[in-house]
Amino acid sequence: MTISVRRLVVTGALLLVGVAASVRAQGIETVANVPFAFTAGDTKLPQDRYRITPIPGQHSVFMIRGERNGVVLMTRTDRLNDREPAPSLTFHRYGDQYFLSQVQLGDGRILRLTQSRAEREYVAAHAAAKSTVVVASSLPK
Secondary structure (H helix, E strand, O other), X not given: OHHHHHHHHHHHHHHHHHHHHHHHHHHOOEEEEEOOOEEEOOEEEOOEEEEEEEOOOOOOEEEXXXXXXXXXXXXXXXXXXXXXXXXXXXXXXXXXXXXXXXXXXXXXXXXXXXXXXXXXXXXXXXXOOEEEEEXXXXXXX
């Protein structure tokens, strides 16, 4: 009997931790209207309204998903932006090609993506100048 009660208590505690992590992640989920097609990692994504959601329990993993497309990406947490924790997406732009390079979450975390194979190949094949484009995002409604 004691083992059953102990299992029930442990299961309940784990469930509460999972729910708390999920609620915390939902609190920093953001939405961005990206007005151009872009590449995230090695995945091409169309112009769309995207939800950016951190994966609970994984500080450097997030999901970006639109109406029909999405991708899960691993990043490195670069730093916290204490001054302006406004959520945003940052892209490297080469001519008419855009590559996601950074995500700033509503809690101030800045997630940097390493340069993808697709971006390296594009840069090697084209002599285009690089510029940076920032798309502001907002809290979901």
